[in-house]
Amino acid sequence: MGTACGAHAVHDGYTDVLYVMLPLWQSELGLGYAAVGALRSLYSGAMALFQIPAGSLGDRFGAGLVLAIGTVLAAAAFPLAAMGHGFLPLALALFVGGVGASVQHPVASAVVARAYHGVRSRTALGTYNFAGDLGKMVLPAATALLLTLLPWRTAMWALFAVGVLAAIAILVATPAADRGARAAKAPAARAGTPAPVKGGFRLLLAIGVIDTATRSGFLTFLPFLLAAKGAELPTIGLALTLIFAGGAAGKLACAHLGARLGVLRTVLLTEGLTAVGILALLPLPLEAGLAVLPLIGVALNGTSSVLYGTVPELVPESRRTRAFGIFYTGTIGAGAVSPIVYGLFSDWVGVTQAMLGVAAVVLATLPLAVLLNRAMSRHIAGE
Numbered sequence: 001m002g003t004a005c006g007a008h009a010v011h012d013g014y015t016d017v018l019y020v021m022l023p024l025w026q027s028e029l030g031l032g033y034a035a036v037g038a039l040r041s042l043y044s045g046a047m048a049l050f051q052i053p054a055g056s057l058g059d060r061f062g063a064g065l066v067l068a069i070g071t072v073l074a075a076a077a078f079p080l081a082a083m084g085h086g087f088l089p090l091a092l093a094l095f096v097g098g099v100g101a102s103v104q105h106p107v108a109s110a111v112v113a114r115a116y117h118g119v120r121s122r123t124a125l126g127t128y129n130f131a132g133d134l135g136k137m138v139l140p141a142a143t144a145l146l147l148t149l150l151p152w153r154t155a156m157w158a159l160f161a162v163g164v165l166a167a168i169a170i171l172v173a174t175p176a177a178d179r180g181a182r183a184a185k186a187p188a189a190r191a192g193t194p195a196p197v198k199g200g201f202r203l204l205l206a207i208g209v210i211d212t213a214t215r216s217g218f219l220t221f222l223p224f225l226l227a228a229k230g231a232e233l234p235t236i237g238l239a240l241t242l243i244f245a246g247g248a249a250g251k252l253a254c255a256h257l258g259a260r261l262g263v264l265r266t267v268l269l270t271e272g273l274t275a276v277g278i279l280a281l282l283p284l285p286l287e288a289g290l291a292v293l294p295l296i297g298v299a300l301n302g303t304s305s306v307l308y309g310t311v312p313e314l315v316p317e318s319r320r321t322r323a324f325g326i327f328y329t330g331t332i333g334a335g336a337v338s339p340i341v342y343g344l345f346s347d348w349v350g351v352t353q354a355m356l357g358v359a360a361v362v363l364a365t366l367p368l369a370v371l372l373n374r375a376m377s378r379h380i381a382g383e
Contacts, residue, residue, distance in 0.1 A: 002173065003111075004108035007104050007170060008128055008132040008135065009138075010074075010166045011071065011101050011105075011135070012132035012135045013138060014077075014139065015043070016139070016240065017078075017143050017159065018043060019220065019222070019223060020223075021081075022036050022039065022040065022223065023223050023227065024147070024233070025039070029090070032343075032347055033221070033346040033347045033351070034340065037340045037343025037346075038343070040216070040339040041338075041340045042094050042095055042098065043101070044332055044335040044336030045336035046094075046099050046101075046102065047099075047101045047332045047336070048332035048333035049102070050098075051328045051329040052322065052325035054102045054103040054106055055106035057103075057107075058107035059110075063111050064173070065171070066103055067107055067108065067170050068170045068171045069100075069167070070100045070104060071100065071104075071163050071167040072163055072164060072167045073103075074100030074163060075100070076093075076097065076100065077096050077100070079157050079160045080092070081093040081094070082153035083153075102332075105324070106321060110324055112125055113125065113312045123255050123309070125311075126252065126255015126305035126308070128308075129305045130252040133251055134248055136240075136244035136247065137241055137248060139159075141237050141241040143159065143237070145234070148233070200372060200375045201311070201314045201323065203368055203372040204310055204311065204327070205327055205330045207303075207365045207369060207372065208307045208330065208331040209331055210364050210368075211303050211362070212338075213335065214274065214338075215335070216334070216339055217338040218355065220338075221346060221351050222243070223239075223240075224346075224351050225281075225351050226239055228351065229286040239289075239290055243296060243300070244301075245297065246300075246301075247302075249294075250298035252305070254305045255306070258305065262373065263310055263373060263376070264369050266302075267306065268366055268369060269299075270298075270303040270306075271299070271303060271362050273295075273298075274296070274299040274359075275362050277295055277299055278358060278359040278362075282352055307327075308327075311324060313376075342357070342358065
């Protein structure tokens, strides 16, 4: 559990450092919003493309080794970006980083799901999800601070060093983690696994796709919205820290909330509040907007804990690694496509109007959550 949470913190922190770097790269390279979205999407697209192969490699060669190699590759994106000059070298660096980042979610999630079962699995996966947001709070804020002290190309090497140290720690901790996973697997097999809920996984995946597209689109263009309100780079770093702090609290709280209230009520609550929060942010001045960001973070990120934690309830254990791979492929793929779509939309109508579109799209999760709840209720009634 500790290895999985640590890997999640580093990888998610790396992923969200991009939100700090994108405005800087836009300024240096003279990029439009669509090009900015394309860079973000390239990283996410590479991450989505290799989810299922990464899960298979984890099963074959061991979680620790694959996680360590993926961590080094994810970290390598930053010095590669620093050594290159121009859009294409930057795009190549982000592709390499995305391939490395693809490893963490399916491998680490499967390890946690094997170690915990039933409602405990939902709570444990929510805690694992929460660990990712700790990385999102620390690394982007630290990078924003570092950029005020060092040239950005030098700062990228410091991020690489963090990844190398994390990979070494993963390798050292792997034997204990693997033994724990194997020990937990035997009693789980004796206890049996739940039958799949007909259509449930597809509905859960659809909710996850929309939720991730909303989050990725909002976070990609939030720095530009704040810049239009007068925010400078350190303030943008603070803003991301605030929203990720709220997100971390939301993921942990919603993991427990989802276990008590169920998927339907939790999704209705978090996604509804996400739309309301985005709409409230748009007209506010910078200072008031910063105050609202932690609340938006709670709602924006809280849904994912419930979604990840529900996967083991919908598929048998023998299919969970593949199910997690498919789930993350779909959700991260949505995170890859949405910045391009919202980038084109922003070039056409402006960032503020694009944010209105984000708020509208997230509401599509509500009827899907109702359908998922009905499917799970029918399944329980039929047992």
